[in-house]
Structures are given as C-alpha cells and as structure tokens.
Amino acid sequence: MLSTYFAEHKERFLAELFELLRIPSVSADSKFKPDMLRAAEFIKEKLATAGLDNAEIHETEGHPVVYAEKLIDDTLPTVLVYGHYDVQPADPYELWNTPPFEPTIRNERIYARGSCDDKGQFYMHVKALEAMLATGNLPCNVKVMIEGEEETGSEHLGKFVTDNREKLKCDVILISDTSIIANDVPSIEAGLRGLSYVEVQVVGPNRDLHSGVYGGAVQNPLNVLCQMIASLHDDKGRITIPGFYDKVDELSADERAALAEAPFDEEEYKRDLGLNAVFGEEGYSATERASIRPTLDLNGIWGGYTGEGAKTVLPSKAQAKISMRLVPNQDPDEITELFTQHFKSIAPPTVTVTVTPHHGGQPYVTPTDSVEFEAARRAFREAWGKDAIPTRGGGSIPIVALFEKELGVKSILMGFGLDIDALHSPNESYGLFNFYKGIETIPYFYKHYAELKQTVVDA
Amino acid sequence: MLSTYFAEHKERFLAELFELLRIPSVSADSKFKPDMLRAAEFIKEKLATAGLDNAEIHETEGHPVVYAEKLIDDTLPTVLVYGHYDVQPADPYELWNTPPFEPTIRNERIYARGSCDDKGQFYMHVKALEAMLATGNLPCNVKVMIEGEEETGSEHLGKFVTDNREKLKCDVILISDTSIIANDVPSIEAGLRGLSYVEVQVVGPNRDLHSGVYGGAVQNPLNVLCQMIASLHDDKGRITIPGFYDKVDELSADERAALAEAPFDEEEYKRDLGLNAVFGEEGYSATERASIRPTLDLNGIWGGYTGEGAKTVLPSKAQAKISMRLVPNQDPDEITELFTQHFKSIAPPTVTVTVTPHHGGQPYVTPTDSVEFEAARRAFREAWGKDAIPTRGGGSIPIVALFEKELGVKSILMGFGLDIDALHSPNESYGLFNFYKGIETIPYFYKHYAELKQTVVDA
Structure with missing residues (x-):
C-alpha cells in the first residue's frame, strides 16, 4: 500500500532532499559549475534507484538535463514530469537566519535555498514514483526531465526539446513549481499570462x-x-x-465565478503592499486584473x-x-x-x-474542462478532502508555452508551495506538510488521469 | 583723446590679456589654487597701474575677490563693474586645436580658455578705465569687483556683498559677460529668467x-x-x-516688437538642433518662448x-x-x-x-526705458553707429538678482561676445574686433550715464 510505504520511508525521503539541498547548484554563477554536475548526478542516481529506466545525463551547451523513464505499455498514456535542479543565487548571505545550503527545520518548515523552488517540489515526484513503482501502483508510462537552467531562462531547453521530440513524446506534462492558495485552500494554476x-x-x-x-x-x-x-x-x-x-479571451460568467472562489482580502492586500488604494481596469476585481486581464x-x-x-x-x-x-x-x-x-x-x-x-x-491556459485538469482536480479531492480552486497566474512560465508548441500537449501546474515560501529571497522555505502532502497527492493524479484517459478511449 | 590712447596702446592691451589668459585660473579644481592667486594678484596690479585706488585682494572662504575704486566726487553717480577671473576647466584638452592656456590668434580671433568668459570681457573694462583716467575722461565714480567663483556658482559672493554693502554702494552695475546677436547686430540683454x-x-x-x-x-x-x-x-x-x-509680466506690443527685431531664422535653428519641428506655447514666437515666457x-x-x-x-x-x-x-x-x-x-x-x-x-529685468538702459543704448549708437536691440535671455545669472536685492540697483548686461565663442567648450575664442570694440564702447556708457543722471538731477 502506498500510504504504508510513505509512512515507512518518510524520514529517508526528507534526508535525501536535505542531501540535494546541500549542493549549491546555482546556475547563474559559473563557479558552481561542479555543483551543478554533482546535483545532476545525484538526481540521475535517485531516479535509477526509484526504479526508472534509462536514467541519464544529457549535455547541453549550458547545464545538463537529467532524464529517466518507465515505459510500461505503449497503449497507455504517458505523463512527462518536468522540474529544475538549479536554484537562485543565495545572496545576500547575511540576511539568512541559517546558512542557505545547510537545510534546517524550524516551525515545521525546511529552510534552504531551493527548498521549494524547485528541489523540494520536483523531488516529491521522484519519491512518489519510487513509491508507485515499489508498490505496483504506476498506472501509465512516465518520463522525467529535470533541467538545470530554469533560473537563468531555460536558454538551452528549447533546443533539447526540439532535438528530442520523439523521446519526450507524451500526453500531458506534470509540473510542481507553483503554489496553492493556502494549506486549507488548495488550488491549481490553470493559466499564465x-x-x-x-x-x-x-x-x-x-x-x-x-x-x-x-x-x-x-x-x-x-x-x-x-x-x-x-x-x-x-x-x-x-x-x-x-x-x-x-x-x-473573455471568460464566461461561470469561469469568473470559479476564479472568484479564491479568497481575496483587499484590506490585507493593501496592508501587505503598503497601499492606500488599489486601481486597475474598471469592471474587474483585483484578482482578475492581475491574471485574466x-x-x-x-x-x-x-x-x-x-x-x-x-x-x-x-x-x-x-x-x-x-x-x-x-x-x-x-x-x-x-x-x-x-x-x-x-x-x-x-x-x-x-x-x-x-x-x-x-x-x-505566449500566454497559456489549460482548459478547466479538460481531462488532465479534471485528473488534477480529482487528485486534490481525494488527497485533501476538498476541491481545488482553479486560479490564473499573472506571471509567465515560458516553458509551458514551449512544451505546447513543440510537443503539442498541455501542462498541469500542480504546485504545492505557499506565498510565504520566499522564493528567490533570503530564508526560502517549504512546509514539511506541503512536501509530504505533495508526495501523497501525485499518485492520485496518475490514477485519475489513467482512468479518465481510459474512459475517453472506451467512450 | 581716447581714440589716440587706444591706438597707441592696443598692442600692449592685448599682450596683457594674453598674460592673464596664460594663468590657468580654474576655480573648480583645487590644484589650480596657486594660479587663482596669481590671477588675482595680476588683476590687482593692473587695476592699480590703471590709476584706480585701494586695489586690494579680499579673502573669502573660497577664492578671493579683487577690488579697486576711483572715487572722484561723491555728488556724482557711481558705476560698479563686475566680472570674474575664474574660468571653466579646459577638459578635454585633446579637443583643443591649440593649448587652452597658450592664447593663439587665428582668423582675427583669440583662442584660449577664458578668452571671452570672462577674462577677455572684464579686461576691456580695466583698459577702458585706464584710458579714461589717463586722458581725463572719467565722468563719475567707479568701483571694480572681480570675483573668482562665478563658474562654481559664486558660492561666497553673497556673503562678500552683504558684508561690504557700504563699500559696494553704487548707482548701477556694469557687466560684460553676455553676447551680442552679431557684429553687425549689436544688442543688450535687458532681462533674464x-x-x-x-x-x-x-x-x-x-x-x-x-x-x-x-x-x-x-x-x-x-x-x-x-x-x-x-x-x-x-x-x-x-x-x-x-x-x-x-x-x-505680459509685455506690451511695443516691447514685443522691439524684441522681434532680433533676427531669427527658424529653419537654421531647426537645422542646428536637428529638429523636425519646434513646439511651444501657442501665441508666442520661438524667441519669446525661450525668453519672456x-x-x-x-x-x-x-x-x-x-x-x-x-x-x-x-x-x-x-x-x-x-x-x-x-x-x-x-x-x-x-x-x-x-x-x-x-x-x-x-x-x-x-x-x-x-x-x-x-x-x-529670481527673474530679472532692466526696464528698457530706464536711465541706465538708455545710457547703454546711446553708448552703442555712438560706438557702433547703430541701435542695439534689447534682448531677453532665457537662462539665469543669479548674481544680478543678488545685486538688486543686496545693493538695490539694476545691472546693465553689456556683453560683447558672440554665439560662436564656444564658452565652456574646447576652442573657446573671442574676436579681436569684439575686444577692441568693447574697450571703445565702455567709455561712452560712462559719458552718457553721467549726463543722463545729471539731467535727472537737474530736472
């Protein structure tokens, strides 16, 4: 059983993440080049020991891409997991309460550069896949691609994807590199500007x-x-x-109503930003102004x-x-x-x-009535006991548009971070709850996605 | 006779100016401090040999002020001459065709830093006064104040003027630190913004x-x-x-008409500035927009x-x-x-x-119907054989507002430079014609000013 496996190995999962977090894999600074290679080697090895095949390091003109796969049946759908092992520079070091590359737990949170963005998040997938494979619960094919240049603009990923279109062929891309609204308000990012x-x-x-x-x-x-x-x-x-x-694209009243379920406290928003007033396009809420407009x-x-x-x-x-x-x-x-x-x-x-x-x-959107989005929704419902709210992000993640263009598939942005994680800032952290809850949620996505795809085929 | 005196001494006047121009009296750069003192000593000595009394160097917290006077009769009016012996830095030296502190004559022009701004111009007064005194042609009292910080904002002049209000008491201030429109279009600056x-x-x-x-x-x-x-x-x-x-102050139609006599070629203006079009306040000419508006x-x-x-x-x-x-x-x-x-x-x-x-x-204006302006106008008429056009400058000369506030008198901006003199730039120059014509014009100002003041007293 998956839950038993998780319970038995949870200390090790965390210890392995700590090992990865200790490697200062800063892609922007060439002096960390050996650490980039150490991180890639570490991931390759963990993917192999998790039970994936063909784990390998692909050189690029920049930092390498780590790849592995488990192809169980070519009539079944294929999920491609994307993540990145590079992290932002940790400067200024003096603002960190504990060293950025010495992970420390305080208040049930892991403090380290990359704890959330994206080592803590992509490593949930490595461990979820290990558990699924160990317990015989992988219901479809899986490919894993972890790159090392996301924080510097994924400069060489486009060429890698183009050159490896066949290898990367898949039905959906699963990415954990975003946030939920709160630990009691799960959400899934359905679009980006x-x-x-x-x-x-x-x-x-x-x-x-x-x-x-x-x-x-x-x-x-x-x-x-x-x-x-x-x-x-x-x-x-x-x-x-x-x-x-x-x-x-003008959203329907239903779509706007679904987005409006996300809690938003304007007074809190103003207080946080030190604003006397908000202002934006007439006829839209602050949330809409920052996402769908x-x-x-x-x-x-x-x-x-x-x-x-x-x-x-x-x-x-x-x-x-x-x-x-x-x-x-x-x-x-x-x-x-x-x-x-x-x-x-x-x-x-x-x-x-x-x-x-x-x-x-390019702007990006995954239709909330699609099979892949529905699979993510069901995964949250089963793991969290409540519905995830669809949200729309205001920023851009250029790689999802790249994947759609090159591979012709949609991405599911099933991230588990929180706004308080301080990505790119000193004292970046990631909740222990989020790390473990993420690992628990991921297999449900595979289960529902495989079932829903089967239903589509049967229908 | 003045004209005979000028003719006899003109070579010496120029040789003395050259001597002064060879002193690199750059106020902005402390390494030229000894040169500043040399320049001040030179001027003090020349004022004394010109026949003025009490020639002295007044220390300030910055560079010193040179002062001298000739008080012939306290019932007669007093003219205060203002000028500055400091110059702009000569950098970049490599853009000069001949060394900035080795005056050279080419095409009837004196090339040197300070040749026009303001050594060449204030030295005309020293020589005009020498000639007037030597030939018995000084019709009123005169005071001369030459400062050394004009190019750095006249930082300590305000205190000097305030502390020496009695010593500097006068009826009009005469300054040659501006330009005429052209050698065949003399003009007098009547106001500043x-x-x-x-x-x-x-x-x-x-x-x-x-x-x-x-x-x-x-x-x-x-x-x-x-x-x-x-x-x-x-x-x-x-x-x-x-x-x-x-x-x-909305100018009268007559005043605007007088200003409009100054030649202005809009096409030439646009060509010089690389502009496709000019634009400014509706209802005013480009000249007016840059001066009286x-x-x-x-x-x-x-x-x-x-x-x-x-x-x-x-x-x-x-x-x-x-x-x-x-x-x-x-x-x-x-x-x-x-x-x-x-x-x-x-x-x-x-x-x-x-x-x-x-x-x-403060903005500044000398009424064109005032005694002092009329004296300047008559001086030009007599020396140049034509009327000087009243102009209004767009920039500011803060000292004239200071003089008006502290001493309660108007300044006459009777400068003899030209637009082509390249003040503050490499290859600054001053026309020989302008130097000699200025020396010739100045005594006429004294003559007409004294006469006009007498008329006012008599009336």
Whole structure:
C-alpha cells in the first residue's frame, strides 16, 4: 500500500532532499559549475534507484538535463514530469537566519535555498514514483526531465526539446513549481499570462541643451515621453492601443465565478503592499486584473540628469522599458507590432521614436474542462478532502508555452508551495506538510488521469 | 583723446590679456589654487597701474575677490563693474586645436580658455578705465569687483556683498559677460529668467513587485508619474498649474516688437538642433518662448530597471527633477509652493508624493526705458553707429538678482561676445574686433550715464 510505504520511508525521503539541498547548484554563477554536475548526478542516481529506466545525463551547451523513464505499455498514456535542479543565487548571505545550503527545520518548515523552488517540489515526484513503482501502483508510462537552467531562462531547453521530440513524446506534462492558495485552500494554476517587452527611445534635439537658453522653444523629449506613455491608458485603466483587446479571451460568467472562489482580502492586500488604494481596469476585481486581464506597465524609465542636486539640462533623449502582460489569445509578436505602430503614430513631429522589442512569451491556459485538469482536480479531492480552486497566474512560465508548441500537449501546474515560501529571497522555505502532502497527492493524479484517459478511449 | 590712447596702446592691451589668459585660473579644481592667486594678484596690479585706488585682494572662504575704486566726487553717480577671473576647466584638452592656456590668434580671433568668459570681457573694462583716467575722461565714480567663483556658482559672493554693502554702494552695475546677436547686430540683454527647481518622488507599493504577479492590480508609480507630468501642460503648450501665470509680466506690443527685431531664422535653428519641428506655447514666437515666457521642463527622470535587457519589475517608486524657468514678476518661492500644492493635489490615491525644492533664482529685468538702459543704448549708437536691440535671455545669472536685492540697483548686461565663442567648450575664442570694440564702447556708457543722471538731477 502506498500510504504504508510513505509512512515507512518518510524520514529517508526528507534526508535525501536535505542531501540535494546541500549542493549549491546555482546556475547563474559559473563557479558552481561542479555543483551543478554533482546535483545532476545525484538526481540521475535517485531516479535509477526509484526504479526508472534509462536514467541519464544529457549535455547541453549550458547545464545538463537529467532524464529517466518507465515505459510500461505503449497503449497507455504517458505523463512527462518536468522540474529544475538549479536554484537562485543565495545572496545576500547575511540576511539568512541559517546558512542557505545547510537545510534546517524550524516551525515545521525546511529552510534552504531551493527548498521549494524547485528541489523540494520536483523531488516529491521522484519519491512518489519510487513509491508507485515499489508498490505496483504506476498506472501509465512516465518520463522525467529535470533541467538545470530554469533560473537563468531555460536558454538551452528549447533546443533539447526540439532535438528530442520523439523521446519526450507524451500526453500531458506534470509540473510542481507553483503554489496553492493556502494549506486549507488548495488550488491549481490553470493559466499564465504572456509577455511583450519593448524598449522605447524618444529623441528630440541632437544634443543636450541648456534648459534656460532653449527651454520653452524646444519640446523636451522627457516631457514628450511622459505624455506618450500617459496616453496609453484611459481614465478607466484600459489600454488605448487600437486592437489591443481584439483577441482577448473573455471568460464566461461561470469561469469568473470559479476564479472568484479564491479568497481575496483587499484590506490585507493593501496592508501587505503598503497601499492606500488599489486601481486597475474598471469592471474587474483585483484578482482578475492581475491574471485574466492584460496590462501595460513601465518597468523602467530614464533620461536627463539623475544625480544629486540640480542640473538644468534639456536632454536630447528619453528612454523607457515597457512590458505588456498578455492573456489568451493575444499573440506577443502581434501585440508588439500593434504597440510599435501606435507608439510611433502618437509621437509629435518634434521627436523621433525607436521601439526595440525584447523577449516575449505566449500566454497559456489549460482548459478547466479538460481531462488532465479534471485528473488534477480529482487528485486534490481525494488527497485533501476538498476541491481545488482553479486560479490564473499573472506571471509567465515560458516553458509551458514551449512544451505546447513543440510537443503539442498541455501542462498541469500542480504546485504545492505557499506565498510565504520566499522564493528567490533570503530564508526560502517549504512546509514539511506541503512536501509530504505533495508526495501523497501525485499518485492520485496518475490514477485519475489513467482512468479518465481510459474512459475517453472506451467512450 | 581716447581714440589716440587706444591706438597707441592696443598692442600692449592685448599682450596683457594674453598674460592673464596664460594663468590657468580654474576655480573648480583645487590644484589650480596657486594660479587663482596669481590671477588675482595680476588683476590687482593692473587695476592699480590703471590709476584706480585701494586695489586690494579680499579673502573669502573660497577664492578671493579683487577690488579697486576711483572715487572722484561723491555728488556724482557711481558705476560698479563686475566680472570674474575664474574660468571653466579646459577638459578635454585633446579637443583643443591649440593649448587652452597658450592664447593663439587665428582668423582675427583669440583662442584660449577664458578668452571671452570672462577674462577677455572684464579686461576691456580695466583698459577702458585706464584710458579714461589717463586722458581725463572719467565722468563719475567707479568701483571694480572681480570675483573668482562665478563658474562654481559664486558660492561666497553673497556673503562678500552683504558684508561690504557700504563699500559696494553704487548707482548701477556694469557687466560684460553676455553676447551680442552679431557684429553687425549689436544688442543688450535687458532681462533674464528665474528658476524654480524641484525634485519629485512618487511612491506606490512598499517594495518592488513582480510585474506579472501584481501588474494590473497595483497602479505603477512610473506610469502615475508620467500621467501627472503629462497633465502639467495642456495641448497648447501652456502650464496647467493654477495661478502659475498670475504674476507673469505680459509685455506690451511695443516691447514685443522691439524684441522681434532680433533676427531669427527658424529653419537654421531647426537645422542646428536637428529638429523636425519646434513646439511651444501657442501665441508666442520661438524667441519669446525661450525668453519672456515661463517654462516647465523635466531635467531628469528615473525609476525601475534601467540596465541592459529586460527585467519585469513593477517598481516601488519613481523620481524626476523638474525646473520651471520664471519671468518677471514670478517669485521662485511662490511658484515652488504652487507647484507643490498642485502636484500633490493631482496624485491618485494609490501613491504618496514628495516634492523637495532645490535652489531657485529670481527673474530679472532692466526696464528698457530706464536711465541706465538708455545710457547703454546711446553708448552703442555712438560706438557702433547703430541701435542695439534689447534682448531677453532665457537662462539665469543669479548674481544680478543678488545685486538688486543686496545693493538695490539694476545691472546693465553689456556683453560683447558672440554665439560662436564656444564658452565652456574646447576652442573657446573671442574676436579681436569684439575686444577692441568693447574697450571703445565702455567709455561712452560712462559719458552718457553721467549726463543722463545729471539731467535727472537737474530736472
């Protein structure tokens, strides 16, 4: 029985995770390159001892990808597990209460860099698979791919996936790298926003001018940039770029009602952020504004004199970085083009405007009425005794769009973290409850997914 | 006769100026401190040999002030000559065609740092006074004050003037530190704009946020700052701060017509600045916009991520430096207060706004129908054979407002430079014509000023 296996091996599961957490596998810093390899070796070995076949380390031009599989029957569906063994840098070390690479338990939480993101989360899958295999409970094929460059943008994963399309062929991708609302409010992330990111430059006079001698007669590019940016929103918080909303997927009343089940305390939200008031697109809740609605935010602006004191310069140019969060079915390239055309069209004749696109990302959604989403829902119901609320994330996880494009399958974002886990910050932690409850939940996903797929085949 | 004296001594006048130009009296760089003292000694000696009395070097907490006087009759009016012996740094040296502190004549121009600003210009007064005294042509009292900190903001001059109010008592101040329109279009600067300079900070959330997780629900302080700044002008280029224009001195049609005599070629202006179009307050010419009309210009703006590439931050705060050029009779403190009140009033409830005033400066004007302005006008007419056009400068010369406040007298800005002199830049130069013509013009000012004052007394 799975529950007996878990109970008997739970101390070892944790001890193994601690061993992994002690390896400072920081992908961003080349001095940790040997540790990256040690981490990859560790995972390969654990996947093999868990009972998976063909455990191997695949070199890439960056850090390697660890892969293993258990193919039991090619008429059964295949689940591909994705995770990452690299972690964020731990700096500044002095803000950690205990050393980042010496896991410590306090208040039922594991404190260590990577405890939640993503070592603690992907390792739940390794242990769940071990238990399923040991007890004869794996109901379908499984493939595991753990990469080492997620924190630096998964630079070489795209090529790896493209080059290994056949090897990675699957029916669904299962990822634990997100959060639930609370330990008594489980949730599943059903969608993510995409991104269009541009840099703009507004150039007026051919050199910096004296604001006394020229001010008033020469239009100031900084003032112009502010005016142009200000005009990109109307007073109802809507973006004014023509065509911007044309392809936005408007959710049904039922879908919005399901999302609204997620608890949200506006007063608490304001207190946490130190805000006197919230503001956003009229007609939508704060939760909706940050998930199912697109945005246009300045990420940076600069120009002129920004040092101490006063300098009376009328600068030649002004610059800004602007990002637009996109929702299904907006296309990043199309939005970048709409932005560029509009932004140039609103420039006054006194300036010259350049728009340079940075990276973009497709928005993503897993339909909540799909077989894979239903399997996740049932897994939570069985393990947690309650329904998981579908949520929509405001950020982007570019790899899920990559997987959909390259492998043609949906991802299930079944993460078990919490908002308090302090990912990317000092004192990152992961609840012991979440680690063990995750391991317990995962096999239910396989069970329901295999059953539901069988039903689909039978029907 | 003055003209004979000039003709006989012109070679020596130039040789002396060259001697002064060879002293690298850079006030901003402490390594030139001994040169500053050498320059001061040189001037003191030349004032004494010119025939002035009580030539002395006054120590200040910074660089010293050189002073001398010739008081011939206390019933006659007194002219105070102001100038500065310090120069801008000469860097970058490699851009100079000939060494900055080795004056060289090419194309009838003196190339050297300080040749125009202000050694060449104040030294004209020393030589004009020498000639007037040698030929018995000084018609009134004269005091000369040459400071050494103009290029670093005249930091200690205010205290010197306040401490020496009695010594500096005079009826008019005569300054040659400005330009004429062209050698065939003489002009006199009748006014200067003042300044209100503020730094603003707009704070939203209490920390930088992830623009994916919070974007749309939390109003972005950068976007807010842009909106607030954009709203400070209407589409006719007018400033929207209530009360901003209340005290603006609207010039009469005659005054505007007199200013409009200054030649201005808009196409040439646009070509020089690389502009496709000019823009400014509706109803005013480019010249007027940059001189007799107040402005509001961003001098700097910054916030969020401004490095390379893309970072999806929704920043906690946005900052800008904003300066307003003021015209008579706007008061810098009052305008700063109007700005502060208005700027805070337009802030949305999502942000907290701070406004920090930097330095300000009073606008300045010498009425063109005043005795002192008329004296300058007659001096030009007699020396140049044509009328000088009254102009209004867009920048600020804070000392003239200081002199008016502390000594209660107007300044006459009778400069002889040209736009091509490249002040503060490599290859600064000053025309030989301008040097000699200035020396010739100055005694006419004394003559007409004394006569006009006498007329006033007689009337």
